[in-house]
Amino acid sequence: xxxxxxxxxxxxxxxxxxxxxxxxxxxxxxxxxxxxxxxxxxxxxxxxxxxxxxxxxxxxxxxxxxxxxxxxxxxxxxxxxxxxxxxxxxxxxxxxxxxxxxxxxxxxxxxxxxxxxxxxxxxxxxxxxxxxxxxxxxxxxxxxxxxxxxxxxxxxxxxxxxxxxxxxxxxxxxxxxxxxxxxxxxxxxxx
Numbered sequence: 001x002x003x004x005x006x007x008x009x010x011x012x013x014x015x016x017x018x019x020x021x022x023x024x025x026x027x028x029x030x031x032x033x034x035x036x037x038x039x040x041x042x043x044x045x046x047x048x049x050x051x052x053x054x055x056x057x058x059x060x061x062x063x064x065x066x067x068x069x070x071x072x073x074x075x076x077x078x079x080x081x082x083x084x085x086x087x088x089x090x091x092x093x094x095x096x097x098x099x100x101x102x103x104x105x106x107x108x109x110x111x112x113x114x115x116x117x118x119x120x121x122x123x124x125x126x127x128x129x130x131x132x133x134x135x136x137x138x139x140x141x142x143x144x145x146x147x148x149x150x151x152x153x154x155x156x157x158x159x160x161x162x163x164x165x166x167x168x169x170x171x172x173x174x175x176x177x178x179x180x181x182x183x184x185x186x187x188x189x190x191x
């Protein structure tokens with residue numbers, strides 16, 4: 001919501017109202033379970049990308065599951081300089097302004113058709129499981145990236161993203177983690 005006109009001001013005003021009315025004390029608002037933005041890029045990251053594009057320092061750019069042309073302020077020049085990348089690749093499950101500017105669009109499976117995990121709050125990991133079989137001839141982002149990486153490395157076999165996830169979960173959390181994670185649907189660090 002902060003990306004909309006006056007969105008930042010609205011968020012600040014809402015925060016001030018919560019503070020003035022005493023909602024920030026006594027447990028009404030719990031700051032210890034704040035959203036986890038550790039792996040989310042910032043406006044500064046986007047401005048650095050635009051600078052690198054402007055200086056022709058980007059050979060290949062992958063844009064996945066986002067539409068920065070629509071979401072970013074026009075005055076930073078992303079749309080203007082995106083064409084300076086030698087190859088623009090989009091991974092997406094639908095067309096948008098950004099995919100229209102890409103040279104290649106790799107069709108991605110819908111979220112309901114894919115495996116994954118997410119950490120919306122620090123220490124809380126949620127499993128993402130497919131609820132339906134793939135409807136079209138598409139692949140998950142994980143499968144696409146694993147295939148590209150294997151091709152680049154000259155490997156003949158590529159693990160399915162689901163296998164790769166399970167293997168990484170078990171390496172990180174222990175050999176029985178994947179089964180427990182799937183049955184519970186989430187994991188809290190330290191539990």
